[in-house]
Amino acid sequence: KNEVEQSPQNLTAQEGEFITINCSYSVGISALHWLQQHPGGGIVSLFMLSSGKKKHGRLIATINIQEKHSSLHITASHPRDSAVYICAVGRGGSQGNLIFGKGTKLSVKP
Amino acid sequence: GAGVSQSPRYKVTKRGQDVALRCDPISGHVSLYWYRQALGQGPEFLTYFNYEAQQDKSGLPNDRFSAERPEGSISTLTIQRTEQRDSAMYRCASSLSGQPYNEQFFGPGTRLTVL
Numbered sequence: 673k674n675e676v677e678q679s680p681q682n683l684t685a686q687e688g689e690f691i692t693i694n695c696s697y698s699v700g701i702s703a704l705h706w707l708q709q710h711p712g713g714g715i716v717s718l719f720m721l722s723s724g725k726k727k728h729g730r731l732i733a734t735i736n737i738q739e740k741h742s743s744l745h746i747t748a749s750h751p752r753d754s755a756v757y758i759c760a761v762g763r764g765g766s767q768g769n770l771i772f773g774k775g776t777k778l779s780v781k782p
Numbered sequence: 783g784a785g786v787s788q789s790p791r792y793k794v795t796k797r798g799q800d801v802a803l804r805c806d807p808i809s810g811h812v813s814l815y816w817y818r819q820a821l822g823q824g825p826e827f828l829t830y831f832n833y834e835a836q837q838d839k840s841g842l843p844n845d846r847f848s849a850e851r852p853e854g855s856i857s858t859l860t861i862q863r864t865e866q867r868d869s870a871m872y873r874c875a876s877s878l879s880g881q882p883y884n885e886q887f888f889g890p891g892t893r894l895t896v897l
Binding site: 760 | 815817822823824825826827830838841871873875884885886887888890891
């Protein structure tokens with residue numbers, strides 16, 4: 673079993689829909705990262721969180737430490753949101769290397 | 783300033799050849815990470831450095847893989863006697879420090895194809 677599991681693997685939505693991507697992890701963590709991988713391959717950090725909730729524009733990320741679960745929400749989705757969204761965790765302790773989920777491929781249709 | 787850069791962006795080599803992949807992190811970033819990403823998968827950790835010191839190389843798949851960061855800035859990942867299974871995207875990232883709560887900035891990657 674992977675230490676970081678994401679669901680769904682693939683997601684197709686219509687423009688304007690509310691989208692949720694889930695991430696569960698099985699290890700103790702210091703921080704959880706949500707990353708966006710563009711169709712061209714580049715990876716951009718969206719959020720880093722260790723508790724609670726963060727919001728940036730139409731993106732919202734939440735984490736429940738007790739349940740070892742995080743969600744990434746996209747409100748009023750747009751075709752330009754189409755990308756692979758990757759959840760990654762930093763282990764407890766001082767090590768900075770990340771453990772990645774396999775990613776969720778999102779396609780938003782106009 | 784500039785982001786993380788990697789070179790070459792694409793490398794095609796024949797099985798058995800050695801390859802060297804370069805990463806130039808953001809200036810002033812202490813930590814540098816190497817990851818490998820197979821098609822359709824998330825990245826997997828290879829190794830990382832704080833300054834010039836290699837902190838963890840547990841992700842390197844075997845002794846054909848090595849990395850160095852001699853002056854605490856540019857890093858080179860070397861794969862000796864390449865095999866077809868080494869074909870992947872090799873990504874480098876850097877962060878201000880080696881703490882897991884620091885944002886990591888990713889380079890564009892080097893796509894390695896071993897024929």
